[in-house]
Amino acid sequence: MKALVLAGGSGTRLRPITHTSAKQLVPVANKPVLHYALEAIADAGITEVGIVVGDTQAEIEAAVGDGTRFHLSVTYLRQAAPLGLAHAVLIARDYLGDDDFVMYLGDNFIVGGINDLVSTFRAERPAAQILLTQVANPQEFGVAELDDGGRVVALEEKPSRPKSDLALVGVYLFTPAIHTAVTELKPSWRGELEITDAIQWLIDEEYRVESTVISGYWKDTGNVTDMLEVNRLVLESLEPEVSGSVDGASQLIGRVVVEKGAVVRGSRIVGPAIIGAGSEVSASYIGPFTSIAKDCRIVDSEIEYSIVLPRASISGVRRIEASLIGHDVEVTPAPHTPRAHRLVLGDHSKVQISS
Numbered sequence: 001m002k003a004l005v006l007a008g009g010s011g012t013r014l015r016p017i018t019h020t021s022a023k024q025l026v027p028v029a030n031k032p033v034l035h036y037a038l039e040a041i042a043d044a045g046i047t048e049v050g051i052v053v054g055d056t057q058a059e060i061e062a063a064v065g066d067g068t069r070f071h072l073s074v075t076y077l078r079q080a081a082p083l084g085l086a087h088a089v090l091i092a093r094d095y096l097g098d099d100d101f102v103m104y105l106g107d108n109f110i111v112g113g114i115n116d117l118v119s120t121f122r123a124e125r126p127a128a129q130i131l132l133t134q135v136a137n138p139q140e141f142g143v144a145e146l147d148d149g150g151r152v153v154a155l156e157e158k159p160s161r162p163k164s165d166l167a168l169v170g171v172y173l174f175t176p177a178i179h180t181a182v183t184e185l186k187p188s189w190r191g192e193l194e195i196t197d198a199i200q201w202l203i204d205e206e207y208r209v210e211s212t213v214i215s216g217y218w219k220d221t222g223n224v225t226d227m228l229e230v231n232r233l234v235l236e237s238l239e240p241e242v243s244g245s246v247d248g249a250s251q252l253i254g255r256v257v258v259e260k261g262a263v264v265r266g267s268r269i270v271g272p273a274i275i276g277a278g279s280e281v282s283a284s285y286i287g288p289f290t291s292i293a294k295d296c297r298i299v300d301s302e303i304e305y306s307i308v309l310p311r312a313s314i315s316g317v318r319r320i321e322a323s324l325i326g327h328d329v330e331v332t333p334a335p336h337t338p339r340a341h342r343l344v345l346g347d348h349s350k351v352q353i354s355s
Contacts, residue, residue: 001122002099003041006078006088007034007106008054023105025063026227027307029234030259030276030291032063034106040071041104044118050095051106058333082122084192086182089174098176100125103195105170109230110214114171117212124234127207128199131169133214133303141167142196144211152209155196157188168196169214177207224324231307232289235272243273259294263271267298276310287321301331 007024024034041049049066049072053060057078067074077092089096089103103116110131121129130152132144137160145154145163154163172195181198187193204210238255245250254271258264261277269275269286277295278337286292297313303320312329314320325331341353 001046001118002096002101003049004088004092004096004101004103005037005041005048005049005051005106006085006103007051007267008056008088009062010084022059022063025056025059027291027309028109028227028231029238030274030293033109033230034060034063035070036109037106038064038072038159039068040110040113041102041341042071044115046102047071048073048075049184050077050092052077052079052092054079063304074339081314082192084190084250085195086185086193086198089178089198090182090193093179098175098180100173100175102235103172103174107171110171110235112192117171120212121173124210125175126210127175127202128209129169129173130199130209130211131214132166132211133169134165135167136165138165138167142194143167145254145324146211146348150205150211150291152211154203155200157190157194165331166213167214172199177202192243227307228289228307229323231291232305234292235274235289235291238272238274240271244277 006071008024025032028036038049049063049067051060051074053076057076065072075095079088079091081320117129117131130144135141139162140158141160142155142157143162144152144166146166147153166208178198179182181201182193184201185193185197188197191250199209219297238257240255242255243257243260244258244264245256246264247266249266250264251268253269256269256271257274259275259277259336262275262279264275265282266279267284267286269281271325272288273286273290275281275292276296278294279292279296281298283300285302286298289305290303292298292308294311295311296308299315301314301317301320306323306325307322308325309327311327314331316333317331343351345351
């Protein structure tokens with residue numbers, strides 16, 4: 001069994017971060033989201049992985065390499081344009097051969113991994129196995145409709161009028177039957193080859209399609225709100241560790257990681273939080289659910305429930321929260337300017353001004 005990991009796409013919902021960085025490499029607890037996906041695949045006993053890449057191929061390759069660090073053998077598959085999930089299967093045909101495979105969206109995060117899902121699929125081998133979860137906004141996802149017996153009867157991509165609140169999670173398992181399905185597709189109204197249409201083709205042709213409704217945690221980390229929520233979740237399981245330097249004037253409360261080479265001076269850090277290697281935190285407050293990446297500088301500032309990417313600098317700022325701060329960013333106070341009221345008042349007016 002192989003894995004097909006999708007790491008292309010433009011990441012429009014995470015702009016401007018993704019103007020210069022692949023969305024799959026935005027860190028959660030100082031580790032790229034894509035790395036969590038690869039670790040889950042390796043834990044499930046899969047060793048051969050094809051990674052579908054686009055314009056950010058060089059960056060993805062630099063972060064993953066040949067896969068050795070994950071105990072994987074990685075092959076990169078170039079997708080000329082993000083033309084849909086089914087298109088990714090189409091271009092991976094030669095690599096996948098006649099093997100069963102799991103398709104994993106590289107910006108998705110699933111707590112607990114995929115071991116049970118893979119084991120069940122290997123034992124039962126339906127043509128397709130999909131994961132579903134209840135969402136409040138099904139119109140933003142692929143949506144499944146089930147009959148009274150829980151059988152999948154219809155799928156639709158981002159419907160304007162969803163027939164259920166069951167969204168497809170970004171992990172799918174397929175036998176080679178899916179290759180016939182994707183060759184039968186025509187582009188959707190979005191101009192893409194939709195994997196939902198391919199699975200619907202399997203259903204219409206009376207192939208067996210199984211679904212599992214998960215109650216565990218899943219997030220598509222394609223926007224800032226979800227990225228911060230996943231960061232919070234991962235930090236919840238953080239084990240405290242201080243490998244860097246923390247002076248006697250500083251206070252670490254709860255689960256705090258200070259990585260090797262990081263320096264904390266005269267500051268208060270309330271966990272769960274992580275301070276990356278080579279970063280400096282001075283005369284500052286770092287609040288819960290905050291990840292400071294490597295080589296950052298936080299001076300005389302307050303920040304919580306945020307992700308700060310490498311080499312960012314925050315100095316003299318009160319107060320930052322629920323923020324995603326990119327690589328090499330500088331955040332400083334605005335210059336003080338004189339304040340004045342400009343008034344045009346009629347006769348006999350009464351004005352109260354709080355200055």
